[in-house]
Amino acid sequence: MPIVNIYKTRLKKLEAIKKAGVNPYPIKTKRTHSIEEVLNNFEKFSQAKTKLSLVGRIRAIREHGGSTFIHFEDGTAKIQAYFKKDKLGEKTYKFFLDNFDIGDFIEISGVLFKTKRGEKTIEVVSFKILAKSLLPLPEKWHGLKDVEERFRKRYLDLIMNPEVKEKFEMRSKIVEELRHILNEQGFLEVETPILQPIPGGALAKPFKTHLNALNLDLYLRVAPELYLKRLLVGGFEKIYEIGRCFRNEGIDAYHNPDFTMLELYWAYQDRDGLMKFVEKTITDLVEKIKKTQEINYQGQKISFKTPWLRIRFKDLVKKTKGVGLDELFKEISRRKLIQPTFVIDHPVEMAILAKAKTDQTKEAHRFQLVAGGIEIINGFSELNDSLEQERRFRTAKIETERKDKDFLEALQYGMPPAAGLGVGIDRLVALLTDSHSLREVILFPTMRPK
Numbered sequence: 001m002p003i004v005n006i007y008k009t010r011l012k013k014l015e016a017i018k019k020a021g022v023n024p025y026p027i028k029t030k031r032t033h034s035i036e037e038v039l040n041n042f043e044k045f046s047q048a049k050t051k052l053s054l055v056g057r058i059r060a061i062r063e064h065g066g067s068t069f070i071h072f073e074d075g076t077a078k079i080q081a082y083f084k085k086d087k088l089g090e091k092t093y094k095f096f097l098d099n100f101d102i103g104d105f106i107e108i109s110g111v112l113f114k115t116k117r118g119e120k121t122i123e124v125v126s127f128k129i130l131a132k133s134l135l136p137l138p139e140k141w142h143g144l145k146d147v148e149e150r151f152r153k154r155y156l157d158l159i160m161n162p163e164v165k166e167k168f169e170m171r172s173k174i175v176e177e178l179r180h181i182l183n184e185q186g187f188l189e190v191e192t193p194i195l196q197p198i199p200g201g202a203l204a205k206p207f208k209t210h211l212n213a214l215n216l217d218l219y220l221r222v223a224p225e226l227y228l229k230r231l232l233v234g235g236f237e238k239i240y241e242i243g244r245c246f247r248n249e250g251i252d253a254y255h256n257p258d259f260t261m262l263e264l265y266w267a268y269q270d271r272d273g274l275m276k277f278v279e280k281t282i283t284d285l286v287e288k289i290k291k292t293q294e295i296n297y298q299g300q301k302i303s304f305k306t307p308w309l310r311i312r313f314k315d316l317v318k319k320t321k322g323v324g325l326d327e328l329f330k331e332i333s334r335r336k337l338i339q340p341t342f343v344i345d346h347p348v349e350m351a352i353l354a355k356a357k358t359d360q361t362k363e364a365h366r367f368q369l370v371a372g373g374i375e376i377i378n379g380f381s382e383l384n385d386s387l388e389q390e391r392r393f394r395t396a397k398i399e400t401e402r403k404d405k406d407f408l409e410a411l412q413y414g415m416p417p418a419a420g421l422g423v424g425i426d427r428l429v430a431l432l433t434d435s436h437s438l439r440e441v442i443l444f445p446t447m448r449p450k
Contacts, residue, residue, distance in 0.1 A: 003136065010134045013099045017129060020095065024132040029107050031055045036076035038112065042120050046112035053109045054079065054122060055130060057159075058102050068097065069121075072106060080121040081108050088124065096127065103133035151439050152447055164440075170289070171429045171441055175242065177288050178262065178423075181281055187238040187264065192227035194220060194244065200404045201225030201353075203396075204247040207257075220246035220258075223422065225353065226407045228265050229382065232418050233410045237267040242425065253437040254374060257446045260425040267416040271365045271381040274419040275342055278369060278377060279306045282340070289432060297372040297434050300338050304371075308340040313363075316343060326350055330375075337370040352392040354380035372431050379421030386411035 001009075017024045032053045038045060045052060056074035066085035071078055085093040100106065110125040138160050150157040150164075158165045179189065197216070199206035201223030211218050224241050231239055242262045251257065266274065286304045287293055293304045317328055337343070344367045348356050351364035366380035383389050390408055429441040439445040 006136050007134055010101060010132070013101070014132050014134065017099050017132065022129060024129050026128070026130065029053075029055055029130055030109075031107065034076040035074050035079045038122075039077055039079065039120060042112060046114070049111050051109060051111055051125065052122065053107060055107045056105065058100065058104050058106055061100070061102060063097065066093075068093075072108070080115075080119055081110070082113075082115075082121050082123045083127075084123070100129070101133060101136075103135075103137050105130035105133075148447065151445050152450065154443055167429075167433045167435065167441055168443060170433050174285065174289055174429055174432060175425065177285055178281075179242070181284060182240050182264070185238070187240050187266075188236060190228070190231060190236070190239050190241055191243070192221075192224045192231075192241060194246075196221050196227075198404045200407065202247075205249055207246050207248045222247050223261070224263050225420070225422075226404055228263055228420070229415060229418075230407065230410050232265055232267055232382075233413055233415045237416075238265075240264040251446060253439075254427060254430075256426065256438050256442055259438070259442075262423040262425055263420065264423075265382070265418055265420040267418045269419040270417065271344075271367055271379060271419055274379050274421060275367055278379070278421065279308060282369075286432065295432065295434070297431055298436055300372065302339060302372055302431075304340055308342055308369075310342045310344055311337075313343055313346045335373045338372060340369065340371040343368045343370060348392075349396070351380055352396050353383055353389070355383050374427050374431060375424070376428050376431065377421055377423050379419065382415070382418045382420050384411060384415040384417060 014024055030053045035054055035056060038052060038054065054072075054074070056072040056078075058070050058072045059078065060071040062069045068083040070081050070083070072081060073079075083093060083096060088096075106127055107130050108122060108124050108127045110122045112120065112122055115121055138156055150161075158168075183189070195209070195211070195218045197218060199219040199222050201221070202225070204222040206219040206222050209218050209220065210216070223245055224243065228239060228241060240262060242260065244258050245261045246258045247255075248257065249255065266277075269277075283293060283304050283306055286295065295302050295304070345357065345363040346366045346368075348354070348362050348364045351366045354364040354366045357363050357365050364380060366378075368375050368379075369377035383392070386408055389411055393403055393408075426438045426441055429435070430438055433441060435441050
């Protein structure tokens, strides 16, 4: 049946529910347990003949004469329900058959039993509509096979593809565990402005907006770095922030205009100490989340057992020729790095906020962690010499409007030696969930209008 006809049919059912004096979208429900709780304690509840009230979305309906079986699910699990005409009465039973559809939300009260086939089931004593759906789920019309459609209508993607929901549950666990590890290590979580007068901390192209109250142009932050360093000047020693950043640049498998980043700063630490910390933190995280130190990513086995490989930037790119060093690294050399690898000692011009290894060298005290061909973490020993920082800004020809004079002034008051890093949370989640694109692990990725 065409979707327009289905919509009209369901509208008629909605009106029939209202005419029966029933609110199809009630405020309250008397849920007593989650379905998962019921399944985990099934024997206890069934033997005691405990009356339970469960809620969820109807996923299947099968009618057999005077009996109807449905499957419904809440956010925890799925269970079968048994509607028996003799028990409910013909009028009530018919009301269900005539007006309920797959996709509707329902509250069911009853007792538990097992069918002859041993399926755990709730026998319905009473029921009520919680929300009437007017459009059918994808399996009843064209399906949800188009990848672009999946991202545009993520709500349907989550309903129809359990593995998608599992990825986002995994994402939440990864972020939660990272917070736990950092808090245990004495780091303090802070928040810095998303709207900034100067788009500093990275050379990415920003999004521009305007604040009417102050008649002031502002930018969505490309990174929180310069504000976090101000906090080092202010006396905080171990800080981090997890938040959205925005870059008005290209979209591809590993780039989205808005993305989640973890930035961390550690006073009296340097790059090498930070690399050891990263090794332990990521290894502990993978062990906690995956219960192993070995994962599969896009057909490749990746082992997080330490120590990880270290390779100098110039040794990685010396056999290849290209235009810009950064582009060369991203497009060619990085793809070769499948096992966790620290790429170190980049040219200073690629890291204008990082300390040089020595006064004589042109190499920065920087590292990038690459795994599965993806850059996951970028870190370095932070430049805290205000005069050198100002010189670097001049040499790099940073536009006047992007020179953060207040940051330079803050450095003049003195910033302790420190190391800092940024973690691409979306990329880390993609790696640990074996996802080929960030769109698979960002709930609502940026899409071209249909």
